[in-house]
Amino acid sequence: MLTLNGLVLRERSLKDNDKFLDILTDTHGLIEVCAKGVKKPGSKNASVSQAFCYAKYCLSDTGGRYYLNSAEPIRTFFELSGDMEKFALASYFSEVLLYIATQEKPNNEVLRLILNCLHFLCLGNRPILLLKSIFELRLMSETGYTPNLIGCCECYAYTSDDMQFDMKNGRMFCGHCIGPRDLADYYPLDVNLLHYLRYIALTDMERLFSIKVRKEYLGNLNEITERYCELRLEKQFNTLNFFKELINGK
Numbered sequence: 042m043l044t045l046n047g048l049v050l051r052e053r054s055l056k057d058n059d060k061f062l063d064i065l066t067d068t069h070g071l072i073e074v075c076a077k078g079v080k081k082p083g084s085k086n087a088s089v090s091q092a093f094c095y096a097k098y099c100l101s102d103t104g105g106r107y108y109l110n111s112a113e114p115i116r117t118f119f120e121l122s123g124d125m126e127k128f129a130l131a132s133y134f135s136e137v138l139l140y141i142a143t144q145e146k147p148n149n150e151v152l153r154l155i156l157n158c159l160h161f162l163c164l165g166n167r168p169i170l171l172l173k174s175i176f177e178l179r180l181m182s183e184t185g186y187t188p189n190l191i192g193c194c195e196c197y198a199y200t201s202d203d204m205q206f207d208m209k210n211g212r213m214f215c216g217h218c219i220g221p222r223d224l225a226d227y228y229p230l231d232v233n234l235l236h237y238l239r240y241i242a243l244t245d246m247e248r249l250f251s252i253k254v255r256k257e258y259l260g261n262l263n264e265i266t267e268r269y270c271e272l273r274l275e276k277q278f279n280t281l282n283f284f285k286e287l288i289n290g291k
């Protein structure tokens with residue numbers, strides 16, 4: 042018997058009232074759990090077998106496969122399904138995590154990050170695009186892709202009026218060091234944008250969500266964090282396209 046805390050990132054329907062759950066856990070990384078009979082009306086495990094449920098799961102481990110015995114919900118984020126944009130963003134978070142998380146490699150900071158993002162998404166007191174940027178950049182930092190934002194990667198200048206962020210390689214060049222080059226995957230950073238990126242990538246998790254970003258910067262910040270994530274993971278996400286269609290269709 043195994044007890045762990047985890048967040049259901051995805052549920053997949055099987056025959057005979059069963060489901061497979063992909064759960065991001067505190068001790069076992071991302072695992073697949075077979076939840077038997079949970080689609081049956083009145084099943085005691087019905088609600089804990091849904092996407093965006095965070096619970097203490099009690100599992101049995103039979104021949105390398107996990108089966109759900111019981112669970113106690115800790116925090117459910119089901120209210121997300123009542124808001125298309127929030128749900129689409131949460132689905133994007135899930136798709137990214139399903140792509141990068143691995144079994145037997147727990148990362149508690151990543152679990153904290155997604156739980157906090159979902160919490161503030163539900164609460165609705167942070168701009169939705171800010172939560173997206175925080176998720177994208179901080180996730181990269183917590184999984185070994187912290188960009189070098191200390192200063193220009195050649196002369197170490199801490200600030201510069203014309204700093205350029207190299208989104209492909211996660212480094213910066215000041216105006217003196219950039220030289221002639223193709224700037225397709227570079228992004229100009231003014232002092233505010235640079236401050237935001239440093240804060241999100243490097244500050245303590247306790248203070249991460251206290252960041253205040255001026256409204257006019259949210260679009261730029263999103264372009265940077267989204268592209269950085271995409272270039273680092275070399276992957277495009279369908280759920281992101283859907284989210285962007287919703288946002289842009291407004």
Ligand SMILES: [Zn+2]
Pocket residue numbers: 193194195196197198214215216217218219
């Ligand atoms: Zn320089």
